[in-house]
Amino acid sequence: MGRAPRPKPARLAEKLTHVRQALGLSQDDMLARLGLTNAEGLFRSSISGYERGTREPPLPVLLSYARAVNVSVEALIDDELDLPDKLPASPKSEGIKRTTAGSGKRHGGSGKQTR
Numbered sequence: 001m002g003r004a005p006r007p008k009p010a011r012l013a014e015k016l017t018h019v020r021q022a023l024g025l026s027q028d029d030m031l032a033r034l035g036l037t038n039a040e041g042l043f044r045s046s047i048s049g050y051e052r053g054t055r056e057p058p059l060p061v062l063l064s065y066a067r068a069v070n071v072s073v074e075a076l077i078d079d080e081l082d083l084p085d086k087l088p089a090s091p092k093s094e095g096i097k098r099t100t101a102g103s104g105k106r107h108g109g110s111g112k113q114t115r
Helices: 012-022 027-033 044-052 059-069 073-077
Strands: none
Touching (some): 012 044, 059 073
16 A cells, blocks of 8 residues: 655745746755755756756755745745745745735735745
8 A cells, every 4th residue: 555645735846936036046056055065966957857856855955945035935835926026035034825815826915925
């Protein structure tokens, strides 16, 4: 008997792409910004895979993304939360509750921040 695969956040890839673009970084620059090196087995192709949704980043990588833009990890992985309009966030953001389901590729908004 095999285990069912773990559900994956549907919006994670778009959020990770948004983070990198908000910082104005190339995929190579993002690796450097995250403090990740080839020694950890991560390359530009790893970032590309995360952004295309073909690879799921390990938890330490998600934590590094969240810290890079001052948001909670939950804001990255919870499909019901949007990223704030301005990244890096100040003060730290826990994400913005989506006002409507299926609102497209919205990353931020004027909704209330969750606590």
